[in-house]
Amino acid sequence: MHKFSFVSYCVVTLVAVVLFSGETRTAEAVTCDVSELSPCMAAITSPKPPTTTCCSKLKEQRPCFCQYLKNPTIKQLVDSPKAKRIASTCGVEYPQC
Known part of the structure; x- marks a missing residue:
């Protein structure tokens, strides 16, 4: 169960990083x-x-x-x-x- 929590944490962190990176690029791309x-x-x-x-x-x-x-x-x-x-x-x- 501890391994599942660590994997879940890694997935949530990865999703947050991807979303944050996409938001940054979108803000930079605004004309x-x-x-x-x-x-x-x-x-x-x-x-x-x-x-x-x-x-x-x-x-x-x-x-x-x-x-x-x-x-x-x-x-x-x-x-x-x-x-x-x-x-x-x-x-x-x-x-x-």
Whole structure:
């Protein structure tokens, strides 16, 4: 039984390492392109709730938010109360840059 626990521990550790490595590569592979947030425009310009696609794009573009906030043109869109509400609805933490 002790051998099974050790094997289980090794498998769980290996899975965690693989998942963590994949998450790191995904974060590095994100191309910061504000047009990727276009599925959220309906939620920003109307009272409609964000779509699943919008939420997926927000999560994907999350590493880019601080970069977007540094651009005065994009900041108006990303830093609006509606954008913050949409992020909250999608479960995406708003950055503290």
